Amino acid sequence: MKNYGAYQTTICSEIRFSGIGLHSGKEIHVRVHPAPADFGVRFKRGDVLNSESVKVSPFSVLSTQLATSIKCGELPISTIEHISAAFYGMGVDNVLVEVFGAEIPILDGSALPFVNMINEVGIKTLTRKRKYLKINRKIVIEKDGKLIEMLPSRFMKITTHIDFDNPFIGYQKAFVNITPETFAKELAPARTFGFKKDVDQLWSLGLAKGGSLDNAVVIDNDKVLNPGGLRMPDELVKHKALDLLGDLALIGYRFFGHVRAYKSGHLINNIFARSLLISTDLYSIIELEEELEAIGSDIPAIERSFATA
Ligand SMILES: [Zn+2]
Structure with a gap:
């Protein structure tokens, strides 16, 4: 890896x-x-x-x-x-x-x-x-039935959960250990999604004028309207992980931690990112001693680089 x-x-x-x-x-x-x-x-x-x-x-x-x-x-x-x-x-x-x-x-x-x-x-x-953010103690943000937390980890991991009252989606979970390779393969291809009834409403309000089946997965009750269907079975919950990563990118550091999100969205993602940055007692900013890519998944070597931070 x-x-x-x-x-x-x-x-x-x-x-x-x-x-x-x-x-x-x-x-x-x-x-x-x-x-x-x-x-x-x-x-x-x-x-x-x-x-x-x-x-x-x-x-x-x-x-x-x-x-x-x-x-x-x-x-x-x-x-x-x-x-x-x-x-x-x-x-x-x-x-x-x-x-x-x-x-x-x-x-x-x-x-x-x-x-x-x-x-x-x-x-x-x-x-x-490069500077990394290494989480030392758990941080949790909860709002309106949504939750995001980050726990200490030697890796950069994301788990997202979605739970929609919709027969096509229902409850889904995705886990990704983020590297450039897994990002490109598992998260990057996951498209934005929306419901047909919401799209109709947005258009009536003059919003999402550029939205179409060419740039979003559109769900109508129990089916996908896009002729090609989904790119992968868990495309929707993976898109939530992609959005979360894009919103966390604004903190300016890649992190060593495990982010777990339940029903996340841009608002709670942003609240989480702000809360994380100001909670300076929960993390350290570190540099790596050597190229992680040369270490691969050799966990003791990664710990060694932490120990010298
Ligand atoms: Zn998105």
């Missing part, structure tokens, strides 16, 4: 893409630029003169309705969670995302197109070490 490694990274060259915005239905262009160590993942409005670039943080989140939106100066950039999850999951630490509009294109509703674009240009290792 290839892990994230000790050193920071960026992309080897610029990525350009465009696509429809989920909310506006408009075509939006994006350029992702390589960036130096300690720059972080920053977003900037390319369509606005003198727009400042903003380093993402759970505290820069403006709205969690339908998607995660951040504020960039006084302006919003919406639907950042899938591209954020892709940088986080693939191990990309430093990039400037220049968006020529108010939202990141929804593309196919998953993080797979971003993963493919990152793989096409390649990832470059920088000379400065």
